């Protein structure tokens with residue numbers, strides 16, 4: 557790996573990841589340090605997985621920017637009373653979702669109205685949040701920070717807190733080479749941390765990339781069933797086609813109108829982003845409502861629990877007009893076995909993403 561020394565101490569190769577580079581299989585962006593500590597030699601690396609489709613958001617990485625983004629992500633200073641960090645609701649061991657929480661839990665013990673999503677492979681997300689309300693990664697942090705039930709902090713106050721802090725002054729300067737702490741740098745650093753959260757080393761990935769991952773007979777049957785019955789929506793190796801759909805979990809499309817709130821087109825009432833299924837074994841409870849605790853319940857829902865509403869997705873209406881997906885008990889169990897091969901222990905335990 558080539559290492560270009562920019563100044564006497566730090567050696568930095570920062571590469572803007574270009575969408576067409578994906579065609580060249582795996583591209584490594586290596587950020588290395590010329591410091592004495594050998595552990596710091598590979599501060600972090602961002603690899604573009606060969607089995608992923610086209611990337612939607614470009615992030616330019618630097619070691620200092622990533623480290624600053626990580627510190628911000630885990631710092632409760634971002635909330636009004638300095639108690640809640642991004643990491644409070646997005647926990648690494650459950651793929652940066654909120655463990656055991658149906659709805660996320662924010663400042664003053666308040667509950668939000670939706671289940672916290674996992675954070676992984678965000679550079680491949682077309683839109684963010686269950687309703688697709690944000691299109692630009694840099695805008696993401698403003699939502700939780702200003703949300704009265706999440707972090708409830710004023711952005712001007714937040715900037716004051718950061719500017720009053722010696723360590724942040726030092727880290728912003730080292731990342732952006734200026735004595736300035738502003739919202740552009742703040743969101744850029746957080747985007748670097750969020751963008752680096754790539755999960756692509758599950759057993760399934762190693763199987764499809766021919767890197768020695770083995771799937772059992774049952775898991776392979778699960779994969780075949782999954783392709784036939786689920787992949788029209790949970791498409792590609794990201795397991796989402798980035799569309800907004802109603803998968804029949806609610807009896808009303810008025811209680812939470814989802815993507816409709818953003819685009820105001822009636823056909824989107826009660827539709828939500830098709831979520832990725834990576835690390836799905838770990839990210840329960842499931843759906844934007846957090847209504848299912850187990851994958852067994854999810855599969856049972858698709859087999860026999862789908863509810864009729866005006867915008868229910870056509871893929872969930874059978875030819876005879878009955879609802880749901882044709883799935884025997886065996887097929888359900890096989891699909892669950894397959895879904896568990898999407899667990900990526902390297903990602904869940906990667907120390908460079910930990911506090």
Ligand code: HEC
Pocket residue numbers: 629634640641642643644645646660661662663668670671672673674675678681683684685686687696697700701705706707746750
């Ligand atoms: C109080 C809990 C809470 C806190 C604190 C919080 N989040 Fe979230 N986050 C959520 C919930 C809930 C959702 C899903 C909300 C929705 O879609 O309506 C979410 C969604 C997201 C998403 C969308 C992911 C996707 O795939 O669409 C991103 C990115 C994100 N949060 C990043 C952050 C960052 C960065 C911070 C800190 C600045 C943060 N969150 C703080 C609860 C929280």
Ligand code: HEC
Pocket residue numbers: 782785786787788789790800801802803805827828829830831832833836839841842843844845854855858869871872881891
């Ligand atoms: C018509 C499109 C569609 C089909 C087909 C479909 N899903 Fe989904 N799936 C969705 C949508 C949309 C959501 C999110 C719904 C919500 O929260 O409102 C979802 C959510 C999920 C979740 C919960 C994810 C999370 O993070 O909470 C799982 C698990 C899941 N689907 C598995 C499957 C499996 C397995 C199949 C095949 C048996 C399948 N899906 C078929 C659209 C679909």
